[in-house]
Amino acid sequence: MWLFGKKKQLELPDFWWDYEAHFQQKLPEDIKENVFVALDTETTGFSLTKDRMLCIGALKLMDNSIAVKDIFEVYIEQEHYNAESAPIHGILKRSRRNKVIELDALKQFLVYAKNYILVGHHVKFDVNMINAALQRNGLPKLKNETLDTELLYKRTLLVSSVVERKERFTLDDLAEKFSISKKDRHTALGDAYITAIALLRILERLKPKNIKDLIKRQGPLKFGL
Amino acid sequence: MKNTISERVADFLKSFPPFNALDSKQLDILSMEVVILHKENNAIVFTEKEAPHEHFYVVNKGAIALTKKGSSQILDICDEGDVFGLRPLLAHESYKLEARAHEETILYAVPIKHFKPLALENKRVGNFLIESFASNTRNPYSIKHRGKLYGSGDTAEKLDPKILDLQPISYSTDLITCTEGTKIMNLATTMAKNNVSCILVIKDGLPVGIITDKDLRKKVATGECPITEPAKTIMSSPIITYPSELTLAQAQMAMMKSNISHLILTEDGTPDAPAVGLLSKHDVMVALGNNPAVLLRAIKRAMDAKVLRKIRHGIMNLLQGYLDQNIPIGLVSKIISELNDASTKRVIELSLQKMPSEPPVPFTWLTLGSQGRGEQLLNTDQDNAILFADVPADELEQTRYYFLKLASLISTDLNTIGFEYCPAEMMASNPAWCHSLWEWKEVTGRWINNPGPDEILLSSIFFDYNITYGDRTLADELSDSIFDHARMFPQFLTHLAGGALQNPSPSGFFRDFLVEQDGEHKDFFDLKLRALMPIIDAARVLILSHSIKSINNTAERYEKLAELEPNNKELFQACSYASKALLKFRTKQGLLHNDSGRYIELQRLNKEEKIKLKRTFKTIKEIQSLIEIRFQVKNLIR
Numbered sequence: 001m002w003l004f005g006k007k008k009q010l011e012l013p014d015f016w017w018d019y020e021a022h023f024q025q026k027l028p029e030d031i032k033e034n035v036f037v038a039l040d041t042e043t044t045g046f047s048l049t050k051d052r053m054l055c056i057g058a059l060k061l062m063d064n065s066i067a068v069k070d071i072f073e074v075y076i077e078q079e080h081y082n083a084e085s086a087p088i089h090g091i092l093k094r095s096r097r098n099k100v101i102e103l104d105a106l107k108q109f110l111v112y113a114k115n116y117i118l119v120g121h122h123v124k125f126d127v128n129m130i131n132a133a134l135q136r137n138g139l140p141k142l143k144n145e146t147l148d149t150e151l152l153y154k155r156t157l158l159v160s161s162v163v164e165r166k167e168r169f170t171l172d173d174l175a176e177k178f179s180i181s182k183k184d185r186h187t188a189l190g191d192a193y194i195t196a197i198a199l200l201r202i203l204e205r206l207k208p209k210n211i212k213d214l215i216k217r218q219g220p221l222k223f224g225l
Numbered sequence: 226m227k228n229t230i231s232e233r234v235a236d237f238l239k240s241f242p243p244f245n246a247l248d249s250k251q252l253d254i255l256s257m258e259v260v261i262l263h264k265e266n267n268a269i270v271f272t273e274k275e276a277p278h279e280h281f282y283v284v285n286k287g288a289i290a291l292t293k294k295g296s297s298q299i300l301d302i303c304d305e306g307d308v309f310g311l312r313p314l315l316a317h318e319s320y321k322l323e324a325r326a327h328e329e330t331i332l333y334a335v336p337i338k339h340f341k342p343l344a345l346e347n348k349r350v351g352n353f354l355i356e357s358f359a360s361n362t363r364n365p366y367s368i369k370h371r372g373k374l375y376g377s378g379d380t381a382e383k384l385d386p387k388i389l390d391l392q393p394i395s396y397s398t399d400l401i402t403c404t405e406g407t408k409i410m411n412l413a414t415t416m417a418k419n420n421v422s423c424i425l426v427i428k429d430g431l432p433v434g435i436i437t438d439k440d441l442r443k444k445v446a447t448g449e450c451p452i453t454e455p456a457k458t459i460m461s462s463p464i465i466t467y468p469s470e471l472t473l474a475q476a477q478m479a480m481m482k483s484n485i486s487h488l489i490l491t492e493d494g495t496p497d498a499p500a501v502g503l504l505s506k507h508d509v510m511v512a513l514g515n516n517p518a519v520l521l522r523a524i525k526r527a528m529d530a531k532v533l534r535k536i537r538h539g540i541m542n543l544l545q546g547y548l549d550q551n552i553p554i555g556l557v558s559k560i561i562s563e564l565n566d567a568s569t570k571r572v573i574e575l576s577l578q579k580m581p582s583e584p585p586v587p588f589t590w591l592t593l594g595s596q597g598r599g600e601q602l603l604n605t606d607q608d609n610a611i612l613f614a615d616v617p618a619d620e621l622e623q624t625r626y627y628f629l630k631l632a633s634l635i636s637t638d639l640n641t642i643g644f645e646y647c648p649a650e651m652m653a654s655n656p657a658w659c660h661s662l663w664e665w666k667e668v669t670g671r672w673i674n675n676p677g678p679d680e681i682l683l684s685s686i687f688f689d690y691n692i693t694y695g696d697r698t699l700a701d702e703l704s705d706s707i708f709d710h711a712r713m714f715p716q717f718l719t720h721l722a723g724g725a726l727q728n729p730s731p732s733g734f735f736r737d738f739l740v741e742q743d744g745e746h747k748d749f750f751d752l753k754l755r756a757l758m759p760i761i762d763a764a765r766v767l768i769l770s771h772s773i774k775s776i777n778n779t780a781e782r783y784e785k786l787a788e789l790e791p792n793n794k795e796l797f798q799a800c801s802y803a804s805k806a807l808l809k810f811r812t813k814q815g816l817l818h819n820d821s822g823r824y825i826e827l828q829r830l831n832k833e834e835k836i837k838l839k840r841t842f843k844t845i846k847e848i849q850s851l852i853e854i855r856f857q858v859k860n861l862i863r
Contacts, residue, residue, distance in 0.1 A: 059230060065334075066261040068231045157648055176637070177646060179286065183236065189229035197331065200263040204329055 015107045016139055022115035023143050029210045031203065035116040036061040036147070038196035039072075040188045041126045042089040044082035048132045052078040053102070054089065056109055056130070057188025060116070061196050072112045073189045074105045089186050103137045106130070117211070119147045121171040121195050149174060149198050151218040156205040174198045231256040234333060237285060241306035244283075246349035255343065260334040261285070264326035267819050271310060272323045280334035281311040287330030288538075290819075291322045302327060302538050305531075315341075315354075327819060328643070398502045402427045403456055405434070409445055410452040412436065420526060422507075423487050425500060426460045432489050432500040434460030439486075468494030469501050476509055517543060517560050524567045529575065530638040533568050537643055540564050544602060545816055554809040555780055562599035566592075566693055568642060573694045576634040584631070585624050588613035589695035593651065597691035598761070598777045600808055603815040603822060607636065607644040608686060611653040612699050615663045628659050651686060662699055666706045673710040676720035685724060685762060688769065689777050704774040711769060718770050722856035725762030726849055731755040731842045749824035752811055756841060760804050763848045766856070779804040793851070800848050803841035810838065 028034050039058035045051035058072040077099040100108070109130070120126045123146045131141045150169050175182050175194050178201045184190025208214035227235070235256040238244035244252060260280065264270060264287075271278060273294040282289070289303040300322065303309045313320050314337040344350045402425045403412045416424050416438075426434035436459060444450045444459045465483050467475075469490040479488055486506040492498035510519040520539055527533045540561065547557045573590055577583075594608040595601040611632055616624045632653035640646055653659050660668060669687070672680040688707065692700045711717055731750075764782040771789055776782050783801035787794045815822025830838070852858065 057229065064263040064265075066230075068228070068234055068259045068261065069257050071228050071230055073228050157650070179637075179640065181233075184229050184233060187229050190233070193230055193233065197263070200331075201329065204263075204265045 012139065013107075015110060019110040019114070020143065025115060027115070027117070027145070027211050029212070031208060031211055031214060032063045034062070034211055035114075036119045036196070036199065037072075037113050037116045037144075038119045038192045038199065039113075039123075039126055040120060040191035040195065041129050042186070042188045043129055044078070044080055044085050046125075048128055050080065051082065051129075052076070052080045053105075053129055053133055054078060055188040056105060057190070057192045058109070058112060059189065059192055059196055061119075061199065064200060066193075066196060071189060072109065074108055075099045076105045077101050089188075102133055106133055106137060106139070113142075113144060115144060117147055117215075118142070118144045119149065119195060119199050121149045121174070121191070121198070123148045145215060147199070147215065148218055149195050149202065152202045152206065152214075153177075153198065155217050156202055171195065171198075227253045227257065230261075231259070234259050234261070237306075238283065238333070241283070241308075243308070243344070243350045243353040246347055246353060247343060251343050251347070255335065255339055258336050258339045260336075262332040262334050264289075264330045264332060266326055266329055268326045268330075270324040270326070270332070271320045273321065274319050276319055277313045277317065278310070278334075279338065280336050281308065281314050281340070282324075283308050283333045283335060285331040285333050288327040289324050289330060289332075290327040291324055294323045299327075299542070304535065311337075311354075325819075397504075397508065400425055400500060400503055402500075403436075404428065405455060405457040405460075407456045408452070409441075409450070409454055409456065409459065412456055413441060413445075413452070422505065423503070424456075425489065425503065426456050426462075427500070430499050432464055432466070432491065432496065434462035435464055435487060435489065436460045437487060464489050464496055466491045466494060466496045466498075466500075467504075471504065473509065476504055480506060480509070517564060520564055521567055524564065524571050527571055527575075530572060530641040533571060533638075534642045537568065541816075544812070548809070548813055548816065554805045554812075558599060558602055558778070558808060561602050562596070565596065565601060566691075569639065569693050572635055572638045572642065576631055576638060579634055580627075580631055582627075584613075585620075585627055586614040586616055587696040587699065588628060589697070589699045590635075590653070590693045591690040591700065592693045593690050594686050595689075597689040598779060599691065600761075600779065602808070602812040606647045607639050608647050608651045609636075609653045609693075610651075610658040610687070610690065611660070612665055612703060613659075613661050614696070614699060615661050621661060624661070625656065625659055629654060629656060632659060662702060665703050669703070669707050670710050673707070673714050673717045676714075676717050678724070681720055681724040684721065685765060688765060691777050701774075708769075708772045708774070712772070718766055719856045719858060721762075721766045721769070722852045723858045725759060725766055725852055726858055728754055728759045728762070731759075731845060746824045748827075750827055751823065752807065752814070752825050753821075753823040756838070756845065757804075757807050757811065759845050759849060760800060760807065760841075763852050764800070764804070766852065770856075780808075796844070796847055796851065799844045803844040806837060806841055810834075 037058050037060055039056065041053045041057075042055040043051050043053050053076055055075050056072065059066055060070055075098065118127065127142055127144075127146055134141060149171075153169055153174055171191060171194055172182065172185070174180070175185070175198070178198055180194050180197045182194070184193070203214075206214070206217060208217060231253065235249070235252045238256065239247075239249075239252055244255075247255065262282075270282060270289060284303050284305055284307050286305065289307075289309060290299045291301040291303065291309065292299055303324075309324060310320065344354065401415060401419050401421050401423075403415065405426055405428055407426075412424050416422070423435055423437040425432050426436065434456070436456060440459050440461065445452060450459055465479075465485065466489045467479060469492070471479075471488070471490065476488060480486060488504040489500055490502040490504060491500050507519065507522065510516050520536055520543065523536050523539075524533065527536065543564075544557065544561055547560075569590070569592065589612045591597070591610045591612060592608065593610060594606075596608065609632075611628045613624060613628055636646070636652050636654045646652065651658055669684070672684045672687075676684075690700070761779050764779045764786070767786055768776060768782045771786070773782075773785060773789075776785055780801045783797045783804065787797035787801070790797070810825075811822040813822070814825055827835070
């Protein structure tokens with residue numbers, strides 16, 4: 001069996017090995033030295049098996065700054081199409097945008113994301129969507145650390161048993177709380193931008209000590225007495 | 226070449242000068258090169274004498290304060306859409322001022338390398354740069370520095386406050402006019418509708434006369450002249466006109482010389498040219514920006530939250546000035562709270578206008594916590610609640626829905642002005658803080674009957690409510706209900722007193738300060754928790770035990786207590802003094818560090834300040850022991 005496994009591994013394309021090689025490096029401890037990749041995907045629906053990614057949008061955040069030039073935005077050619085979701089993301093099947101095939105999109109994304117921390121609102125969904133696509137193309141899963149802005153946002157609120165609070169927060173909620181303009185909502189890059197700004201404002205409130213602390217803060221609160 | 230983010234940047238920039246002069250292609254190219262920066266509160270963008278950066282900055286969200294290094298006096302506040310840090314880049318010299326984030330801020334950094342060719346290429350951009358050097362008075366509360374792009378003069382000279390008088394003044398260009406034949410009653414209606422104190426009389430496009438409130442009072446209200454007469458009979462004519470490039474000092478002189486309160490500004494300064502603007506005494510006062518009455522009027526006239534936000538910067542300047550002049554803190558807090566209240570009230574009025582319909586029943590907007598006590602001098606969180614009149618059960622949710630919607634409008638605007646959202650969601654936009662009278666009676670009754678630690682905490686925040694807007698009778702009825710409950714369950718007061726004693730002690734065994742042991746504020750002294758809260762909590766429980774309503778301010782509560790209990794007069798007076806001293810302390814610290822003033826770095830206090838602080842601790846200990854004995858807190862199982 002191991003032979004089979006090894007053989008399959010050897011078949012992986014070069015860009016995957018390049019991607020993996022980045023993970024030999026440890027993430028810097030200081031938050032300011034870390035690059036965060038805020039991402040969002042537009043998909044035909046919520047099913048990991050049936051539905052497909054139509055677009056990946058991402059931008060890099062480092063030391064409180066975002067370079068407009070250095071963003072990532074690809075539209076993907078897909079056979080599967082769901083007319084119901086089209087009004088949300090506005091990507092039509094025969095739109096005139098330049099599209100690439102899924103494998104190329106993934107390749108470009110891996111080159112862009114390196115070993116950086118992926119940030120998203122409900123990031124698990126986007127990561128799972130990308131992983132499903134990777135799997136379809138015979139590739140392993142993403143190896144990046146992730147941060148979820150919903151979980152982190154909840155940590156900024158006071159924990160009190162007396163005030164009832166919402167359990168779920170949408171990206172719209174965050175945009176409102178942090179007064180971020182909701183322009184370009186439901187475009188992958190537009191949502192990625194809102195997520196990035198939300199992360200900045202959350203960081204200011206949480207003031208995590210280092211990167212490990214920040215990742216840990218997503219988990220449920222433990223009360224030590 | 227563009228992407229979703231660069232489009233977003235371009236979309237923002239296109240509405241502000243000088244970028245509005247660029248064509249969309251140029252703007253697209255420039256936007257691609259922008260770097261979006263996030264600055265936390267008090268983060269420095271650049272400092273004095275620093276070599277020029279490769280970018281200049283546009284404020285996207287938040288505000289940037291420009292100061293002279295080492296001075297707390299803010300020279301200018303750059304708001305949304307304002308450009309700063311450009312002049313040094315063009316002049317190839319180091320920065321003359323320090324720019325620091327006045328609140329959490331998002332900046333667009335525009336590279337000079339890519340902007341300069343556009344500025345040279347595009348005449349309108351170049352003209353803007355020159356013009357904005359020549360005059361810029363958009364923010365009347367500060368000495369101008371923004372936009373001085375090609376300026377060569379020494380900055381230190383401009384910083385002299387006396388030179389402020391020579392700043393060009395902003396005037397209203399929105400002229401309200403009538404003709405000579407307009408009937409007095411009609412022109413008075415126009416004035417009332419536009420909320421102005423004077424109207425210009427125009428003939429053939431030229432100004433020929435002016436009618437002010439004074440004319441109406443003296444010539445019409447006295448019966449001398451009936452309201453059906455034409456404007457011509459009462460107007461002041463001929464008029465005195467001035468050119469529009471008037472400085473503050475010139476304007477003041479002109480008004481004094483001719484003993485008039487309104488100046489008419491024409492294109493060339495003569496009466497033979499069309500009027501371009503009107504300058505009232507009020508404008509002059511606003512420009513001086515140091516008068517609460519003027520600020521109050523500006524608040525009442527504000528048409529949206531953004532204007533209010535600017536006025537609030539003025540309020541902060543005023544506060545700083547008062548503290549510098551050592552004006553009694555009791556008076557200061559009254560004035561500032563009054564202004565805060567007026568801002569909130571104005572926000573509510575504006576939000577009501579935005580609602581599709583009138584409120585279904587009367588309601589009251591309650592401000593809670595420190596704002597309710599009139600002790601909120603700095604911008605802190607918004608704590609508020611809505612209390613609306615009882616409705617039949619089947620209409621309750623529908624009514625609540627209306628008020629929740631209203632509350633979320635209000636809360637968003639308050640946030641725009643600078644009141645942060647309450648992190649515990651104690652806001653009227655939360656269904657738990659938006660109740661009918663009957664429901665509030667129930668809720669508060671429950672707190673009083675089952676005083677657990679949470680209920681005590683909620684009571685201590687809620688019971689300091691102050692009516693900011695709406696029906697007073699509703700709140701009075703609620704207060705009565707609370708007192709009735711408190712009388713029926715005297716244990717509640719004991720628990721409340723217990724709560725007041727739970728705050729950690731300010732000083733240790735050797736009378737030294739106790740500082741925070743860990744966390745973000747390690748080695749800082751928590752002024753709010755260790756000093757202010759105990760004294761505030763004590764005042765609340767004592768005043769509730771006397772069933773005194775509608776005194777919320779802690780210092781005033783102690784003064785009232787001194788009156789009610791002559792035998793404890795001295796202690797209560799000391800408490801009143803201590804609460805004022807602590808409030809002043811906190812405000813000063815907050816202004817100094819541009820934060821809430823809650824945490825104090827002890828090393829930075831001088832000996833005198835430390836002694837002052839310690840003196841209040843003694844009073845805190847005394848009032849705590851009085852409470853402990855009076856309400857028999859020892860009997861509580863803790």
